[in-house]
Amino acid sequence: MERTAARNLGSVMIASAPTGNGRPSLAANLVEARYSLTTGNRSVPAVPPDGLTGLVLIEGRIWWLGPQSRPWRPERSGVEVVGVRIAMHWGQAIAGEPLNNFLDARIAVEELPGWPTEPISENRLLPGTPADHLTAMVNDRASHLAVDPWIPRIAGRIRAGEHSVAELADISGLSVRQLHRRCLTYFGLPPSILMRISRLHRAAARVPRLGNPDLSNLAVATGYFDQSHLNRETRQLAGEPPTKAFAVASNVRFVQYPPSGRSVALDSTR
Structure with missing residues (x-):
């Protein structure tokens, strides 16, 4: 199987909203x-x-x-x-x-x-x-x-960012290593990386479009240790410092x- 790196687009951080015709989509949870x-x-x-x-x-x-x-x-x-x-x-x-x-x-x-x-x-x-x-x-x-019910449950907890990796493993009745392997299988990335990605999206969701956020307060509100932590994470995941990365953010994520x-x-x- 030939696999090409998706460099001409990758994925886009996008908003979630109703379908264009106003009716619930058949893929509402998909x-x-x-x-x-x-x-x-x-x-x-x-x-x-x-x-x-x-x-x-x-x-x-x-x-x-x-x-x-x-x-x-x-x-x-x-x-x-x-x-x-x-x-x-x-x-x-x-x-x-x-x-x-x-x-x-x-x-x-x-x-x-x-x-x-x-x-x-x-x-x-x-x-x-x-x-x-x-x-x-x-x-x-x-x-x-069909999808194992464990998968959407753990996906929701990862994205909510309310638990550590160790806590997620304990909730799931797994060791940290077992949780790591399952996340690689079902999500493609380790739980720690997925949690970092989700945290950045939560931060972006708090930034009004073209707004000028208080990065110190934003960092604390979204689970970062401090503004320096937010700066490092944004550079690593978005390729830009927060002031630049969030400049194109809307209130519905990047x-x-x-x-x-x-x-x-x-x-x-x-």
């Missing part, structure tokens, strides 16, 4: 967000990891994005991208293999176990928007699958706005 954008150049802020997987339509081809461990910038500007972000607890089931096998990878969807074997291109999309088609693909895939002037069209489900 697809966290739908988005479309035009990639900017490498001078724009990096795209941070979000702990999720997803499907994207890029230049007429549908790809599956594995979990992301580092900030990325687009390789090329002006590329049209449509995508859906899959809920954290569904990623491994949709992929069909342990998610750590797909870390930082972009894979043609037909190469995933159990998916159609012929390339799925834009000219094979069903009626409706490309995001509708991607959502339908994920729904169809999930309709044949959204990377392209410099072309085109707005990001979001249609999220949570």
Whole structure:
């Protein structure tokens, strides 16, 4: 299986919201967000990891994005991208293999176990928007699958950030090492990294769009030791200091706005 690093997009930290028609989505607990954008150049802020997987339509081809461990910038500007972000607890089931096998990878969807074997291109999309088609693909895939109830429970606790890794292991009746292995399988990353990613998203969610936050208070409110800790974590995960990374944040988590002037069209489900 050829696996290409997803450097021209990676994943986008995006908002969650209702579907465009106002009705509950069939994927209400499966697809966290739908988005479309035009990639900017490498001078724009990096795209941070979000702990999720997803499907994207890029230049007429549908790809599956594995979990992301580092900030990325687009390789090329002006590329049209449509995508859906899959809920954290569904990623491994949709992929069909342990998610750590797909870390930082972009894979043609037909190469995933159990998916159609012929390339799925834009000219094979069903009626409706490309995001509708991607959502339908994920729904169809999930309709044949089941998820262990432990997975969404632990995913929720990781994202809430209310427990240490040791406490999460104890709650789960596992050793820390067993929890580490399970997180690699189901989420692609160790629990400590997932918790850091989630904490950064919680910090971003508190920043009004184009606001000028008090970083010291923001750090304390979102579980960092102090402002220096927030600065280090933001540089490592977002590739920028907080003042720059949060400058493009909205009150619905990070959204990377392209410099072309085109707005990001979001249609999220949570």
